[in-house]
Amino acid sequence: xxxxxxxxxxxxxxxxxxxxxxxxxxxxxxxxxxxxxxxxxxxxxxxxxxxxxxxxxxxxxxxxxxxxxxxxxxxxxxxxxxxxxxxxxxxxxxxxxxxxxxxxxxxxxxxxxxxxxxxxxxxxxxxxxxxxxxxxxxxxxxxxxxxxxxxxxxxxxxxxxxxxxxxxxxxxxxxxxxxxxxxxxxxxxxxxxxxxxxxxxxxxx
Ligand SMILES: Nc1ncnc2c1ncn2[C@@H]1O[C@H](COP(=O)(O)OP(=O)(O)O)[C@@H](O)[C@H]1O
Ligand SMILES: [Mg+2]
Numbered sequence: 068x069x070x071x072x073x074x075x076x077x078x079x080x081x082x083x084x085x086x087x088x089x090x091x092x093x094x095x096x097x098x099x100x101x102x103x104x105x106x107x108x109x110x111x112x113x114x115x116x117x118x119x120x121x122x123x124x125x126x127x128x129x130x131x132x133x134x135x136x137x138x139x140x141x142x143x144x145x146x147x148x149x150x151x152x153x154x155x156x157x158x159x160x161x162x163x164x165x166x167x168x169x170x171x172x173x174x175x176x177x178x179x180x181x182x183x184x185x186x187x188x189x190x191x192x193x194x195x196x197x198x199x200x201x202x203x204x205x206x207x208x209x210x211x212x213x214x215x216x217x218x219x220x221x222x223x224x225x226x227x228x229x230x231x232x233x234x235x236x237x238x239x240x241x242x243x244x245x246x247x248x249x250x251x252x253x254x255x256x257x258x259x260x261x262x263x264x265x266x267x268x269x270x271x272x
Contacts, residue, residue: 082251094134102133125149125152127169164224167193200238208259213256215250223257238259
């Protein structure tokens with residue numbers, strides 16, 4: 068019966084965009100003190116997750132648009148002797164990311180989204196499948212691991228390149244206020260295996 072087939076409506080671009088705007092507003096309203104506390108709590112969450120610290124190659128991101136600040140986490144990973152990588156907009160494949168090694172000597176430049184990224188240098192590119200952990204930014208996530216990003220699809224395209232059996236783990240980082248009841252997912256959305264917020268570690272596997 069036609070009305071039953073439509074019981075679960077497809078995600079409309081409108082509902083995804085409205086959700087993006089609402090959750091972006093929530094995080095933009097966090098105070099500087101709340102942001103600082105959240106970044107410190109994130110370090111505590113990650114460093115208390117012992118298995119994570121057995122890994123060596125970590126992709127991070129630099130915060131933009133009131134995202135959870137990763138700088139203290141990057142410092143903690145450097146101090147623990149880990150390799151850290153940051154996303155760079157792919158120079159020839161629009162919509163894709165490359166991950167470049169990032170250390171205190173990295174030469175940075177501002178990309179077209181006004182986000183600092185390491186200057187392109189082929190010798191510092193890490194193949195996506197060789198990363199152990201990819202920490203992704205996100206706008207909203209739900210209790211099953213669906214992820215809504217800023218709307219560019221960069222992580223969806225890039226993570227779609229991972230082989231199905233890849234041991235690389237994709238972990239979203241978010242403020243507590245970015246959890247929503249349900250993210251209307253699309254066929255191309257790559258779900259998260261885990262999410263870490265300042266208050267909680269979620270494992271959806
Ligand atoms: N693997 C992919 N191949 C081609 N296009 C993709 C892929 N993943 C996402 N896209 C495109 O990227 C655009 C943005 O994706 P969306 O999931 O809405 O963004 P975000 O994940 O940043 O919230 C969509 O128009 C979608 O068609
Ligand atoms: Mg998506």
